[in-house]
Amino acid sequence: MMTWKMKEVVLAVILAVACGVIYLGWSTLWIPISALVGPxxxxxxxxxxxxxxxxxxxxIRKPGAAFIAEVAAAAVELLTGSHFGLSALLVGVFQGIGAEIAFAIFxxxxxxxxxxxxxxxxxAIGSMIYNLIANGLGYYSMEVFFTTLGIHVISGMILGGLLAKVIVDALAKTGVLEQYELMxxxxKRENVNGHVSGM
Incomplete structure (x- = not known):
């Protein structure tokens, strides 16, 4: 098991708190939007x-990073007053497990x-599993379930994965991430490529 350095723990906490606050704002915004277009x-x-x-x-690129970050951010959302209440944290656990699996596979x-x-x-799949457990199988019709899952998966890929890469790559350019595994x-890759091209 790779151990975490203190600076990695600190960064994970800072980012989780920042994301948790964003989650809370997003949850608040969700209320009028879902009223307009439906859940x-x-x-x-x-x-x-x-x-x-x-x-x-x-x-950070360590086992557990994805899970810990999501659960910590969900906890911050809960503690800062999410109208989703305890389910904000519980769904975060399921989302964190789902996200972690993607990195574990490789x-x-x-x-x-x-x-x-x-x-x-x-x-997104983890989130839907939680929804099924929390609401019961009869909560969704087949059509609504698969439509919701499809929208969530696409949104998770774009607003979760793709946007995360854009944000981190932009942060990396500022030099604040020099001490972390990403950089x-x-x-290491640049050195290898430079060495190969210089041979």
């Missing part, structure tokens, strides 16, 4: 609620756009 239509907003996992996992070796988007998709691996 199924509002499913396009889903991806933001799972962005903590790919952001933290992409930077043995925590691949952190490219595909894996980040897969993380968002699996988090260490990037430098």
């Amino acid at each position: 199924v239509g509002a499913g396009f907003m889903f991806g933001i609620w799972v962005i903590a996992s790919p952001i933290v996992a992409y930077i 043995g925590y070796k691949r952190y490219n756009l595909f894996t980040l988007m897969l993380s968002g998709a699996f988090a 260490k691996e990037k430098r």
Whole structure:
């Protein structure tokens, strides 16, 4: 098991708190939007609620990073007064497990756009599993269930995975992530490529 350095723990906490506050604002925004377009239509907003996992996992690249980030962000959302109440935290656990599986499949070796988007998709599946447990199988008609799942998966891939990569890559350009695995691996790749091209 790879141990976490203190700076990684601190960064994960800071990012989880920031994401948790964003989740709370997004939850508040969800109320009028779902009133306008219905809860199924509002499913396009889903991806933001799972962005903590790919952001933290992409930077830190350690087993457990995606799960811890999502649960911590969900806890912050709950503690800052989410109208979803305790379910905000519980769904975060299921989303975190889903997101973590995407990185585990590749043995925590691949952190490219595909894996980040897969993380968002699996988090959406985790979320729907929680909804089925919480609401019961009779809550959705077959059509509504698959429509909702489809919208959530697409949103998780785009607003979760893709947006996470865009945000982290932009942060990396500022130099604030120099000490983290993301940049260490990037430098390692550049050295290898430079060495190969210089041969």
